[in-house]
Amino acid sequence: MLTQKTIWHFTLVSFIIGFMLAVQFQTNNEPNVRDTRDIWEIRQDLKKEQELHEQLLTEIRKYEETIEKYEQQRAESKGTVLRQTLEELKKEAGLTEVVGEGVVLYIEQMYDESYVGPIHDTVSADLLRRLINELNMYGAEQMSIAGQRIVNTTVIRDINGVTKVDTYPLRSFPIEVKVIATNAEKLYNRLKASMIVDNFALENLLLTISEPQKRVVIPPYDGTVRVKQMEAVEDGRR
Amino acid sequence: MMWLPLLGLVIGILLGLLTDWRIPSEYSNYLSIAVLAAFDTLIGGIRAHLQNIYDEHVFVSGFFFNIILATSLAFLGVHLGVDLYLAAVFAFGVRLFQNIAVIRRILLTKWLESRQKNRL
Numbered sequence: 001m002l003t004q005k006t007i008w009h010f011t012l013v014s015f016i017i018g019f020m021l022a023v024q025f026q027t028n029n030e031p032n033v034r035d036t037r038d039i040w041e042i043r044q045d046l047k048k049e050q051e052l053h054e055q056l057l058t059e060i061r062k063y064e065e066t067i068e069k070y071e072q073q074r075a076e077s078k079g080t081v082l083r084q085t086l087e088e089l090k091k092e093a094g095l096t097e098v099v100g101e102g103v104v105l106y107i108e109q110m111y112d113e114s115y116v117g118p119i120h121d122t123v124s125a126d127l128l129r130r131l132i133n134e135l136n137m138y139g140a141e142q143m144s145i146a147g148q149r150i151v152n153t154t155v156i157r158d159i160n161g162v163t164k165v166d167t168y169p170l171r172s173f174p175i176e177v178k179v180i181a182t183n184a185e186k187l188y189n190r191l192k193a194s195m196i197v198d199n200f201a202l203e204n205l206l207l208t209i210s211e212p213q214k215r216v217v218i219p220p221y222d223g224t225v226r227v228k229q230m231e232a233v234e235d236g237r238r
Numbered sequence: 239m240m241w242l243p244l245l246g247l248v249i250g251i252l253l254g255l256l257t258d259w260r261i262p263s264e265y266s267n268y269l270s271i272a273v274l275a276a277f278d279t280l281i282g283g284i285r286a287h288l289q290n291i292y293d294e295h296v297f298v299s300g301f302f303f304n305i306i307l308a309t310s311l312a313f314l315g316v317h318l319g320v321d322l323y324l325a326a327v328f329a330f331g332v333r334l335f336q337n338i339a340v341i342r343r344i345l346l347t348k349w350l351e352s353r354q355k356n357r358l
Contacts (some may be wrong), residue, residue, distance in 0.1 A: 001353065005294060006287070006294060007240075007242050007243065008242075009283075009294055009297060009298060010242070010280070010283065010284075011242045011243045011245070011246035011302055012246065012247075013243075013246075013276065013279065013297075014243040014246040014247040014280060015246035015247065015249060015250040016276060017247060017250065017273065017276045017277060017280060018246065018247040018248065018249065018250020018251040018252075018253075018254065019250040019253055019254045020249070020250075020254070020269060020272060020276065021250070021251060021254065021273055022250065022251045022252075022253070022254020022255045023254050023259050023260070023261060023269060024266060024269045024270055025254075025255075025261050026255065026258065026261060027266045027269070028255070028260050028266060039301070046341075071305045077240065134325050148320055152282035161268065194280070196262055234311065
């Protein structure tokens with residue numbers, strides 16, 4: 001028959017059931033408060049809400065005015081002009097990525113199978129400088145050699161037999177030279193007609209010039225530009 | 239002693255109402271299925287007791303195991319996008335009715351027997 005233990009088990013289980021039931025009941029029965037306000041109370045409440053609405057609108061207007069004021073101040077300030085100028089200068093100095101129309105040149109080794117003799121595994125700095133000068137002559141605006149942006153202070157020099165663009169050594173062929181010009185077609189034609197390909201061939205290098213491309217991406221200069229010879233004008237001496 | 243389980247139920251309900259506990263509505267499915275499983279076990283226990291085949295281990299383990307199984311089935315159903323908890327509802331519902339019917343018959347028989355005895 002019913003033992004003490006059994007009774008307690010039943011009690012425990014029914015307690016848990018009761019508890020779960022109550023929780024479930026409360027969860028499902030969100031108290032739906034009946035609206036017992038009469039028409040005057042509703043009108044009052046409406047009025048209150050309308051006042052609140054109005055107040056909020058005023059606040060929004062105030063903050064919008066403030067924002068507008070700040071924006072105007074910002075637009076008129078010297079800061080904007082300075083920032084614009086800075087951007088332009090940065091672009092000019094080669095500190096930004098440039099995308100534009102241009103051509104891509106590849107420098108590869110060109111040795112005959114029957115060639116016997118020393119093999120140069122780099123491009124001579126003189127030749128590279130000549131190429132850059134030539135490109136500048138033909139209207140190139142931005143260029144990079146093997147992913148290194150060429151800026152005004154870029155040095156191309158021979159260090160222990162290896163040509164370096166800034167500090168980046170040119171060791172592996174093909175070397176990619178990207179050039180952006182306002183008129184890529186013209187640049188391409190002038191390059192084709194120039195002697196530069198022959199100059200490369202003299203050093204057993206093959207210079208291939210791609211057709212003008214619509215989209216050439218030139219990376220920004222990644223070093224720091226050191227200004228040695230220039231000084232800022234003092235305010236008083238202007 | 240027979241009123242103790244009933245008292246437990248009442249205390250549980252009161253405690254649940256007084257503590258003002260609410261579970262997020264997305265979990266109310268799980269709780270409802272757990273309640274159903276618990277009910278099934280309770281009714282099953284009463285029936286087993288009346289049939290004199292009651293075993294407390296079966297009862298207690300069945301109580302928790304059924305709840306866990308039912309809720310995990312519902313959980314699986316939610317994640318599979320199939321209303322699997324309906325399977326549990328169906329199974330428990332059918333068993334609940336069957337058990338209640340058995341309890342009713344046993345009680346009816348007992349009552350009739352006792353009436354006949356009284357008449358004799």
